[in-house]
Amino acid sequence: MDIAVIGSNMVDLITYTDRMPNAGETLEAPEFEIGCGGKGANQAVAAAKLGASVMMVTCVGDDLFADNTLRNLQQAGVDTRYVKKVTGVSSGVAPIFVDSASQNRILIVKGANNHLLPADIERAAPALQACRLMILQLEIPLETVYAAIDFARRHRIAVILNPAPASRDLDIAYACQCDFFMPNETELEILTGMPVDSEENILRAGRTLLAKGLRNLIITLGQRGALWMTGDRVEHVAPLQVKALDTSGAGDAFIGCFAHEYVRHGDVPQAMRQASAYAAYSVTGKGTQRSYPDASQFFDFIT
Ligand code: ATP
Numbered sequence: 370m371d372i373a374v375i376g377s378n379m380v381d382l383i384t385y386t387d388r389m390p391n392a393g394e395t396l397e398a399p400e401f402e403i404g405c406g407g408k409g410a411n412q413a414v415a416a417a418k419l420g421a422s423v424m425m426v427t428c429v430g431d432d433l434f435a436d437n438t439l440r441n442l443q444q445a446g447v448d449t450r451y452v453k454k455v456t457g458v459s460s461g462v463a464p465i466f467v468d469s470a471s472q473n474r475i476l477i478v479k480g481a482n483n484h485l486l487p488a489d490i491e492r493a494a495p496a497l498q499a500c501r502l503m504i505l506q507l508e509i510p511l512e513t514v515y516a517a518i519d520f521a522r523r524h525r526i527a528v529i530l531n532p533a534p535a536s537r538d539l540d541i542a543y544a545c546q547c548d549f550f551m552p553n554e555t556e557l558e559i560l561t562g563m564p565v566d567s568e569e570n571i572l573r574a575g576r577t578l579l580a581k582g583l584r585n586l587i588i589t590l591g592q593r594g595a596l597w598m599t600g601d602r603v604e605h606v607a608p609l610q611v612k613a614l615d616t617s618g619a620g621d622a623f624i625g626c627f628a629h630e631y632v633r634h635g636d637v638p639q640a641m642r643q644a645s646a647y648a649a650y651s652v653t654g655k656g657t658q659r660s661y662p663d664a665s666q667f668f669d670f671i672t
Pocket of ligand 1: 553591593
């Protein structure tokens with residue numbers, strides 16, 4: 370196994386409506402769709418679609434979404450042996466309402482994702498310890514994230530920590546034990562409490578984090594690309610110019626592709642360039658996982 374993703378899965382329940390209903394009002398909406406999401410699952414699917422061997426440690430609930438999620442991960446080639454089904458709890462779901470002006474309102478019910486526990490890391494230990502890279506986000510309990518980082522250190526597994534959604538409760542000492550810390554601009558702003566409204570301010574906020582002992586900080590900057598910062602270097606990777614249709618899940622596409630590349634050759638700038646191109650492809654299509662290309666579609670795109 371190349372990569373282990375320990376994290377969340379969510380089912381996006383998307384209703385397209387002409388306008389949002391008022392309190393107490395029942396409204397007919399023209400369209401509804403279900404999408405597979407969750408930051409952990411998105412990142413696992415991106416890496417697996419590119420050909421990495423990926424396992425996922427996650428929890429599904431006791432409902433009709435569970436089998437759908439498992440099937441979706443398996444179809445992408447993700448190993449689901451260590452997906453736990455939690456009885457009496459719903460799967461993670463995100464009811465999303467999108468109006469005719471493309472404004473969205475989103476509710477997140479973490480459901481089973483809150484039940485991913487440190488004991489689940491130990492349960493998956495036989496497979497986890499053979500992995501070369503672990504990817505973590507913050508849609509599961511923090512104690513589980515910390516247990517996974519401890520496990521990875523003990524077994525010399527490289528770690529990418531994507532601090533999303535940003536939590537000021539995150540113990541930065543754990544982040545410093547990870548090989549890569551990968552926030553987007555908003556997460557950087559929340560984690561540091563510093564403005565990120567200019568390149569200079571982003572660099573200043575980044576240096577504040579690095580001063581705490583982070584090794585590699587990679588900040589994704591949306592249509593402005595991505596930045597790699599260490600104690601003694603700053604490298605900017607320009608984005609690919611594309612016509613963006615839907616940017617949701619671009620950060621997860623970037624991370625999944627970066628992970629796949631990094632385990633293959635360990636060259637950070639090269640992995641970032643590929644990740645940037647992969648994420649650019651993803652913003653040209655609607656949805657999250659369904660906008661991620663597989664290896665051959667991606668190869669055609671970049672050649
Ligand atoms: P999300 O939360 O929607 O998953 P994010 O905010 O975490 O996304 P971004 O920083 O917006 O992540 O984007 C991740 C990467 O995707 C960027 O670093 C860039 O490489 C690529 N990207 C995003 N938007 C565009 C765009 N409009 N054009 C080209 N590339 C883009």
